[in-house]
Amino acid sequence: MPKTDSGASALAPLLDGSTAGELIPEIVRHGLQQLIELEVAAVLGAERHERSGDRLGYRNGYRPRNLATQVGDIDLMIPKLRTGSYLPSILEPRRRVDQALYGVVMEAYVGGISTRKVDALVAALGVQSGISRSQVSRICADIDVQVQAFLNRPLEEGGYAYVYLDATYLHGRLGKALQVCSRAVVVAMGVNADGRRELLGLKVGDSESEGFWSEFLVSLKQRGLSGVKLVISDAHVGLTKAIRRQLQGSAWQRCRVHFARNLLQRVPKAHQGMVTAALRSVFAQEDASEIESRWDDLAASLAERFPRATELMLEAKEDVLAFRHFPQPHWRKVWSTNLLERLNEEVKRRTRVVGIFPNDAAITRLVGAVLLEQDEHWQLEGRRMFSAESMAAIPALDALPAQASLQEAAA
DSSP: OOOOOOGGGGTHHHHTTOOHHHHHHHHHHHHHHHHHHHHHHHHHTSOTTOOOTTOOOOEEEEEEEEEEETTEEEEEEEEEESSSOOOOGGGOTTHHHHHHHHHHHHHHHHTTOOOHHHHHHHHHHTOTTSOOHHHHHHHHHHHHHHHHHHHTSOOOTTOEEEEEEEEEEEEEEETTTTEEEEEEEEEEEEEETTSOEEEEEEEEESOOOHHHHHHHHHHHHHTTOOOOOEEEEOOOHHHHHHHHHHSTTOEEEEOHHHHHHHHHTTSOGGGHHHHHHHHHHHHTOSSHHHHHHHHHHHHHHHTTTOHHHHHHHHHHHHHHTGGGGSOGGGHHHHSSSHHHHHHHHHHHHHHTTTOEESSHHHHHHHHHHHHHHHHHHHHHHTOOSSOHHHHHTSOOGGGSOOOHHHHHHHO
16 A cells, blocks of 8 residues: 655655655655546545545555656556546646657658558658657657567466467558568567466567467467467458467367358358358357357358358358356357457557558557557456356366367367
């Protein structure tokens, strides 16, 4: 619990023999902490330990947070709530992303490789002639330090039972010719032993090849990724091969949403609605054996008219239904990559204003800032994705059935 003594008493020890360099940051810290305590009391409708019929909620400890100020970095303690989340207004939760976006836009502009979209943004900011290359470099360097510290941090020793992998594509310039190319941006999210989700890392590259995905997974393992029981992703060949080679023994959940799209490609458009409804009914069941039975029945019903669809269902059964070997309360959140897809939508929204990035470092800067802000929000919120009890019920790796698709991918 942070010190919240009022008045000069909290600063008295520093007043005796302290230099201005020591005293001023502590005065700022004390003042900001007092503002935070007053604000959270207003949010909850009651002071700490106060009995009140008007109370709207309760505290639940503190979380440390560092704030960069003009007098140096200040260490603050942010109150956590039992329900909901609280972030002090002084922390400006989107400030870092906005700075990253500003840096990317200015880098393209001063480098002479901006697009009409970037030119319009620069004009709107009113800085066409008011920023230099050195200023842009300084802005980018400040953001890069924060983003790289986040992307290279050691991962939790307790391991991550669930790991979600997904990719999105952005446009960036490459090589001396500054040719515009499609750039693959891959992201990993994990669920730790406490049932809390974390964004683990990102990587930018040419394509989703096995080598590219393998490099990414190796880098995660070098930072401490362990204990992976289930990997959730689409069925990209390069990705599945990398999973088998780099995360040996883990089960693989083929995203049911991506699978449904693949299945409908093998069914005439006039019948796609019927197949979609039937497939949805499979996942509506709450018993593993009933899910498997419904799957087999649907595959058999399609065999005569749509044999290619039946072939895919039989081939992908164990991969799409891998979730059924895990705790039932987890099913809806581990049978697809939807959780990561939503994050990618936010990445697309934030990067859409740039259009074409000047280089891969700029992509990492802005996307990394988006991931960092989202991860901080999750940690401050303190909400579990799964209960600790249900996480403890996840089966051991040797109790999970072998998947032929992963064995084939590694061959």
